[in-house]
Amino acid sequence: MKKASIISIGNEVLSGQTIDTNAAYLSSKLLSNGIPVVSSYTVGDDIDSIVRALKLAGDDADVILVTGGLGPTDDDLTRQAFAKFLGVELQLQDELLRKIQDFFTSRALRMPEINKVQAYIPAGADALANSTGTAPGIMAKTMGKLFTAMPGVPSEMKQMFDELVLPKLSKFTTGQAVVVRKLKCFGTGESNIATLLGELMQRGRNPLINCTVHYGIITLHIIATAKEKSDAREMAEKDEKLLTKLLGKLVYGTGEQTLAEVVGEKLAQQNKTVAVAESCTGGAVAKLLTDVPGASRYFTHGWVTYSNTAKTAELGVPAELIEKHGAVSEQVAGAMAKGARERSGADFAIGTTGIAGPTGGSEQKPVGLVYISVSSANEHETKRFVIPGDRNFIRLRAAQTVLNMLRLKS
Amino acid sequence: MKKASIISIGNEVLSGQTIDTNAAYLSSKLLSNGIPVVSSYTVGDDIDSIVRALKLAGDDADVILVTGGLGPTDDDLTRQAFAKFLGVELQLQDELLRKIQDFFTSRALRMPEINKVQAYIPAGADALANSTGTAPGIMAKTMGKLFTAMPGVPSEMKQMFDELVLPKLSKFTTGQAVVVRKLKCFGTGESNIATLLGELMQRGRNPLINCTVHYGIITLHIIATAKEKSDAREMAEKDEKLLTKLLGKLVYGTGEQTLAEVVGEKLAQQNKTVAVAESCTGGAVAKLLTDVPGASRYFTHGWVTYSNTAKTAELGVPAELIEKHGAVSEQVAGAMAKGARERSGADFAIGTTGIAGPTGGSEQKPVGLVYISVSSANEHETKRFVIPGDRNFIRLRAAQTVLNMLRLKS
Structure with missing residues (x-):
């Protein structure tokens, strides 16, 4: 080799x-x-x-x-x-x-x-x-x-x-063939993946299965070695199928696919559009979506309503709602998503609000608290997350979580 | 040593x-x-x-x-x-x-x-x-x-x-002390910096001056070596002053400062606000600005008007203007900035429109073409850039260029 x-x-x-x-x-x-x-x-x-x-x-x-x-x-x-x-x-x-x-x-x-x-x-x-x-x-x-x-x-x-x-x-090159397949997962931790896969992750196994994590995105590397490329490919593909079955909806894609690409492909295929209304993620969701070439097919409108005034003026979030529940609340996240959907006419709209830190947290609303809302014609869901880490990690992990919710809905 | x-x-x-x-x-x-x-x-x-x-x-x-x-x-x-x-x-x-x-x-x-x-x-x-x-x-x-x-x-x-x-x-270790200072620059290329600094960048010189580039941000490392820490510090500081004088407005900061931090600090000090209307940068400018803790003091509104409909409905860009000059044009960048300023009431507003690629370019409007407009009460300026590189590079370099224009205006 x-x-x-x-x-x-x-x-x-x-x-x-x-x-x-x-x-x-x-x-x-x-x-x-x-x-x-x-x-x-x-x-x-x-x-x-x-x-x-x-x-x-x-x-x-x-x-x-x-x-x-x-x-x-x-x-x-x-x-x-x-x-x-x-x-x-x-x-x-x-x-x-x-x-x-x-x-x-x-x-x-x-x-x-x-x-x-x-x-x-x-x-x-x-x-x-x-x-x-x-x-x-x-x-x-x-x-x-x-x-x-x-x-x-x-x-x-x-x-x-x-x-x-x-x-x-x-x-x-000639001689030995190595085929590497990658499975991309989101929605759980590394140790849970290890528990779910058990002996499959043992060292010395062929294919070897390795795991790396980046802002919540777990990449499983399936590394198959054989004399012939076709054999290595077959081994890798067999494991890929097995792991995909074991991990179910945790798997969002393969190879170098990003969550934004997978979501974008799904939306484009269904001829659907998405609009985003962001507070704590500050444009990160829009950026991730538009990192993908051709995003204009499904991404139309984005708002970064960082101030309360902007939330009210641009998305129609009632000032009383903000007053009553606070800008970081399930209710405001929901109203942002609804407002974004009405204003844009998009099929899906999301709203994010949270505390990215390092300051601004309290016992009731700690740094890392993020509400994410996804709104469509039939469904309206808001989820609460507490993401540990620094400002950068919280914002990016929250943005990826938005995309993952969108993936599971669309 | x-x-x-x-x-x-x-x-x-x-x-x-x-x-x-x-x-x-x-x-x-x-x-x-x-x-x-x-x-x-x-x-x-x-x-x-x-x-x-x-x-x-x-x-x-x-x-x-x-x-x-x-x-x-x-x-x-x-x-x-x-x-x-x-x-x-x-x-x-x-x-x-x-x-x-x-x-x-x-x-x-x-x-x-x-x-x-x-x-x-x-x-x-x-x-x-x-x-x-x-x-x-x-x-x-x-x-x-x-x-x-x-x-x-x-x-x-x-x-x-x-x-x-x-x-x-x-x-x-005994004997030797090293002090490192960093100057952060934006607005020119590495070779121009080398020309401007001439012999100061010679190898073997003490302090040694090194140069690294990241999405257009040039970091000059001043590495001073002496027996005593106080001497090394003095040498580094002397060079820092000299380089700052030679490079003038190209220098935006020191140490680990980002452009977004420097712009944010200036805006906060002057009690001014900024709003952004983005097309090709797709939320990247808003994200960079809100990467900085406390950005809510000066950043209020952001729009990612990716579709023409959004540009018209959210920012009031006349449909005829888009029709006549195309969405990627000096006129539309200007209208986006003006619209963002009117809607938000911010002191400064910026508009970006361009072709991030990899497709969508033409001879007249190549991939990498970006118009950036900065609008304030007294001034309105739109600049044209052609940024070489891939989609990711074009978008991030454009977003940093926006921040740099804002720094020079504010």
Whole structure:
């Protein structure tokens, strides 16, 4: 089985100023393509350190992926380190220079002189086009191993990896097949999932079942290993079915699906629309829904009625209702949802009100208290939640809970 | 100067299922305590790989911090690897066993047999108490270097590091102090910053000035090193003033400040309010503003008018205007901002409309085209941007641009 090693370059990663999400992205993508990552190195912007890491990674693995250090400034040294490691000179590639100049020209800007350095590539290596930034990547084969350098900016790295590197890798690998399936769940905790699945989650089992949690979204990774891809796929699919049955409605999707995508798909299929009226979530529900391309098919209206005046003026929530029960109450959440549905004419409308903290809580209405209301022509339901955590967690978890309620209703 | 190296252990980190936030936490803490991290390794749950990483890290640095692999299950091998690296046996520590048993007893549970393994520590090494979990840490001195192992669970790791490891380190290190200051900028690119700062960004300079970018937000790290903390602080502060002068209005804040915090503070101080009318940003501006605790002091109303109907009905944007210029136009952005200001009575109102993609672009109106309008009693301005990148990047960068325009107006 081919193996991979990852090198992250940059003082900002080493000093903790940037959390390295690139390594996790690459690891997960490589694993799903049957190439497990066996080691990962982080080094600063220093030629000798990068060269040493390239040697170590080359000892560990067949595919070596480097991110970072391709920018235009003096502290970006990956180009030089690659050249030193390969024992060649850097060469100016005219076509690359034109592309970088075009990048600026198309934005009505002049290329700063320092960007010229990005058009230099180690002799004999290939340049990888960067469709969203100025830093081209580098790909070189040596000693039967594939060394690739990509920009450190996550969006540029992802695009380059998915479009240019991954297609090359599939030709490069043979032997063992790993198939990874993911089940996405919402509505319970990690330990409950472990109890429900019991021995299925035992270490050493094949497929291996792993569990990670992010703002209440539980991802179950089913990792099947076999000699043949078809066998691994069959094993993974069998487990996927079994787990889906065991977990029932807790499972909302597969792969990389988000709750917003699943809800959006359901709404679009049924030709239904949704409007949202948010207080404590402050626009987070609208943002999650509109993160999905094409959301305009089902998402029409959103209100962020943060003040009581806005709740009354924009959604028709009676001032007396707020006075009597408080802005954070079952009644106000319900009135917001109803108001949003009437004003927008949408099939579904939701209302959120709560206390995201850190201050503003009381014994009766603690920080983390959130009311979520879903209103449709036939049904009107308001639920009460108390979400533990900080302001950011409470708001995002509440927004995901809104989407989950919408999923179960629509 | 003493240096540090970090080793993260665990198949879940290597496979990308877990993003390694421990390394960033430790790096940043170590740097502020005058111990820069010079390398970082990630290896799987495998004794030989861990031993090799311990050797490499020991070559690089004086302080070696390991996280992960201290759990009770078979795949937790950090204890064994430490013993092998040190050339000693694992020994059962009775007091440690009692502590682990107490952990369960105090929760009315019986200790599972497998947890007993956590009471074994390499002979001659010290155990570090874990106040929030069952896995004790390990600390050993060898060849004048300090090797420490801590649990991988971030909350347990942080507590152990802050309470037990850091106090030891301050005795271990002498001589050098590092002070880090951060300047936050918005409104230009990294290469322009480099041009503006010129030689100030040269490698090897003290203070060292580093630059990182995140959705258009540029963070300049000023890292000053001196024998005495007071000298380092003075050097950092001097540079901070110099850079602030050179960059002028590009600098919006310091430290960990977000644009939303700075805008919010300005508005609150002036007793002014803001309302937002969003189309392409889909709630992202409202979310950023309300991420800040106490945003209700200045943020009152938000609209996410995703459909043309909503733009007309909620904000009074004339249907003919949309018909004539298209929903993505300077005119509609302006009408949205004006409508939002009239409806809300806020001092400032903003309107956003654009094409976030991936589809819907044309030659005249490409993906990434965004109009942002800011309206106040005295002034009305609409700006046109073309933001390169994917949907997520375009939306978030646009939302930050809104906040920046608001900062410069308020």
